[in-house]
Amino acid sequence: MGMRRTVPVALDVDSDDAALLEDTVDTFLWCAQYVVDHAFQGEYVTTSKTMLDDETYDDVREETDGFNGGLVQAARNKAAEACKSVVARWKNGKKASKPTFTSPHVVYDHRTATFHDDYVSLATTDGRIEADSILPDEDSETPHSEYLFSDEYETTGAELHYHDGDWVLHVHCKTEVESDTSEQPTPENGTVLGVDLGVNNLAVTSTGTFWTGEEFDHWRREYEKRRGSLQQCGTRWAHQNIQSVGRKEEGRFKLMLHRISNELLAEARENECSVIAFEDLTDIRERTGASWGHKWAFDRLYEYVEYKIEEYGIFVEQVDPENTSRRCSHCGFTHPDNREDEDFECLKCGYENHADYNAAKNIGLRYLRRNQTGGDGGALLGVRLNSGTLNVNGGYSPASSEARTGVHAESHRF
Secondary structure (H helix, E strand, C coil): CCCEEEEEEEEECHHHHHHHHHHHHHHHHHHHHHHHHHHHCCCCCCCCCCHHHHHHHHHHHHCCCCCHHHHHHHHHHHHHHHHHHHHHHHHCCCCCCCCCCCEEEEECHHHCEEECCCCEEECCCCEEEEEEECCCCCCCCHHHHHHHHCCCCCCEEEEEEEECEEEEEEEEEEEEEECCCCCCCCCCEEEEEHHHHHHHCCEEEEECCCEEEEEHHHHHHHHHHHHHHHHHCCCHHHHHHHHHHHHHHHHHHHHHHHHHHHHHHHHHHHHCCEEEEECCCCCHHHHHHHHHHHHHHHHHHHHHHHHHHHHHEEEEEEEEEEEEEEECCCCEEEEEEEECCCEEECCCCCEEEEEEHHHHHHHHHHHHHHHHCCCCCCCEEEEEEEEEEECCCCEEEEECCCCCCCCCCCCCCC
């Protein structure tokens, strides 16, 4: 089983090489956009990488005066994946428009980049350049020492990003690990941790753990104010500082989401869960009233959990979220009036609890019902709660007296 990590490495680039890299970024984005435009020309959108390569490779190389073939193919792959994403949304009856590429970046692999201990060689529009890597000490406790400097990890590629004069290489590292199946439950006999995502609470688990959205919302408003003040100035200095504010905002939120993902993973491991079930994120803005910022946060949180759990033999899945906030996790009765803001009270059986907690249990139950049996006939045991488990029929089984309790523990009526 492969475990992947990404390590950001700042590069020391002189002015001449920086000009080459800027030209390379512009050319890479142009290539990707050319392929997308071609894919959308016909009656149907072309998503096949092979077909797009056959139909665009020679033209792109000619239009770009022989741009590096590996980078042309990387741009094609980027375009094909973007087209597939659009088509997938259409198939689900969702709205999506033709992709556009504006974020300054270039995708590199071992054909177009060579990674050394303290520098990197990168293909550009005019040969290769060498840039020194700005690295911490090897014995420091950083992702660089844990992954980049480790003999256990191999470098598989990277993405070069450009922000306001700064060049950062996001290096992809990979190692092969064996899942400890003797200690970890399998998807056919373990328990499920349900996770509900929202605005007031960024994440809530079926074990009753809440991660509030107050800190996220506070800093989102704070950064919006800073950008608003700078936009009123209208100067070049203000524009540069707006970009700086954006980088600080993204960095703060990524650290926050990494922390939440680590705590969520610890919750799953502590409760011996073999699956973490999230709601499908496709239309979460429409369902929850979330902003684009919240949607970005939900996507990042899911991605962080997805790649971090690989080494523990835990799986992450998404399920259809329809009516998970309106359905009673105790009796199954579904009605819009069951929920009012953050309060849930079933009109049929009278079950009461926090609405997000009830939704998290329903998300776990939906995965449980969808995967009652595995290929070998085994069955998942239930949805993990903070004081027991919930089986596929909604039946509650209390844990031992040593189980954790809290304000969102299950009612004694069970």
